[in-house]
Amino acid sequence: MDTLIIFQKTIYLVDVKNYEGDYEFESKNLKHIKTGKIIKDPYIQLQRCETMFRQLLQELGFHFNVEAYLVYINSELTMYQAPQNPSIIFPTQIVRFMQTLNKIPTKLNSGHEKLADLLISLDLGDYPFTAKPNYDYDRTIKGVLSACCHQFMEADGDTKLRCCKCGLEDSVESAVIRCVEEFKILFPERRVTTTEIYNWCKVVRSRRAITRILKKYYRLCGKGRFSYFV
Numbered sequence: 001m002d003t004l005i006i007f008q009k010t011i012y013l014v015d016v017k018n019y020e021g022d023y024e025f026e027s028k029n030l031k032h033i034k035t036g037k038i039i040k041d042p043y044i045q046l047q048r049c050e051t052m053f054r055q056l057l058q059e060l061g062f063h064f065n066v067e068a069y070l071v072y073i074n075s076e077l078t079m080y081q082a083p084q085n086p087s088i089i090f091p092t093q094i095v096r097f098m099q100t101l102n103k104i105p106t107k108l109n110s111g112h113e114k115l116a117d118l119l120i121s122l123d124l125g126d127y128p129f130t131a132k133p134n135y136d137y138d139r140t141i142k143g144v145l146s147a148c149c150h151q152f153m154e155a156d157g158d159t160k161l162r163c164c165k166c167g168l169e170d171s172v173e174s175a176v177i178r179c180v181e182e183f184k185i186l187f188p189e190r191r192v193t194t195t196e197i198y199n200w201c202k203v204v205r206s207r208r209a210i211t212r213i214l215k216k217y218y219r220l221c222g223k224g225r226f227s228y229f230v
């Protein structure tokens with residue numbers, strides 16, 4: 001995946017290919033007509049990427065639509081028997097495609113910022129999409145994002161958190177679990193401990209509540225101050 005564009009409600013995965021010359025489209029492959037060289041159809045890879053990306057977003061607790069596009073940008077490209085697929089953009093369609101994107105209203109909030117930050121730092125790299133985090137802990141914005149608006153949440157007493165945008169409440173318990181799962185994906189090299197999750201959530205006031213939730217949903221390994229949860 002080359003480019004990731006985040007709009008208000010939709011994330012566009014855009015894979016740009018600069019193939020030049022005459023190609024014939026075969027199922028699952030592109031064949032260069034002159035040389036006979038076969039290239040795997042990048043659209044199949046993009047679809048796989050899209051699926052995994054959706055899963056990742058879901059695991060992280062973000063609710064965005066995902067749309068994937070494969071864009072062939074080289075005007076010297078001819079693709080014979082190309083499928084009619086609205087997700088594949090050929091050189092003659094690029095201008096229209098860009099115009100469509102530009103018409104989408106965009107109002108980004110801190111949730112988008114956090115997501116963008118997160119995705120950039122995940123260093124998604126090439127196919128196949130491995131969510132192999134390469135993430136700088138210190139650069140990460142700490143805090144709990146709401147499931148409803150993917151906005152930051154603030155404490156409302158000791159057992160509840162409130163979405164800063166719509167005011168919807170969520171239990172500290174479910175918010176902490178969401179944070180732990182996010183933390184595990186982002187920092188597999190760090191151990192899940194009360195202190196780590198306390199710092200990561202930032203707005204949960206009670207360390208004891210975090211320990212209680214960790215004990216309830218995770219397994220404790222090790223002893224004393226070296227113990228952690230899995």
Ligand SMILES: [Zn+2]
Pocket residue numbers: 146148149150151163164165166167168
């Ligand atoms: Zn909300």
